[in-house]
Amino acid sequence: MSDTPLIAHLLELRRRLLRSLLAVGIVFAALAYFANDLYTLLAKPLLQHLPSGSSMIATDVAAPFFTPFKLVMMLAFALSVPFVLWQIWAFIAPGLYRREKRLIAPLLLSSTLLFYAGIAFAYWVVLPLAMGFFTSVAPEGVTIATDIARYLDFVLAIFFAFGLAFETPVAIILLIWSGVTSVESLRNKRPYVIVAAFAIGMLLTPPDVISQTLLAVPMWLLFELGLLVASLYRKREAVEDQSRVD
Secondary structure, three states: OOOHHHHHHHHHHHHHHHHHHHOOOOOOOHHOHEEEHHHHHHHHHOOOOOOOOOOEOOOOOOOOHHHHHHHHHHHHHHHHHHHHHHHHHHHHHOOOOHHHHHHHHHHHHHHHHHHHHHHHHHHHHHHHHHHHHHHHHOOOOOOOOOOOOHHHHHHHHHHHHHHHOOOOHHHHHHHHHOOOHHHHHHHHHHHHEEEHHHHHHHOOOOOHHHHHHHHHHHHHHHHHHHHHHHHHHHHHHHHHHHHHHO
């Protein structure tokens, strides 16, 4: 009898996972026809900086077929994230307190939007600058012919790095909410955070100052935004607790 709640939770978890996988599959099927067009759009930051007469190449026999579909699979998962997070929320919400629900629901939404914002920033700002830098520093006599699979892996790594970096406010709020640290403590560590942001920018971006700065500065600003939101949340909690006491 005691196993019944556990089995019910496992069945509910399986149902939510199957719905999430189905959503990814539906988006993938809808985008599969446009795989080549989507890859061309992704390659635009590089193609517009290639010297006249240069083009991308495929060093693997199957790469022209599989690489665009790999992009579609990753895009299908990215576009399905809101639905997947909603399934996660529907699974965990019944076990949360009212105060926890008021915090986690906005965090799920904001984390999704921030991740998309990071990818958009990387595509529209970082990639054109990075591709322009790489193509401009090629030694004389070297023909630039980037492999399509390697370019996709490079771009996906950049997207993930910037998407993750843009989650900084969410991470700050969770750390403060869980009691791991405080707003005052993080404010005192601001100089170290700025140095860490530039160190992360150096590790996660191409080896040029522009790309590193374009990751480090947004991380710092998002850190400040996280502190601001967390401090406002703490003040609101204090007012509510005081009103209950009164």
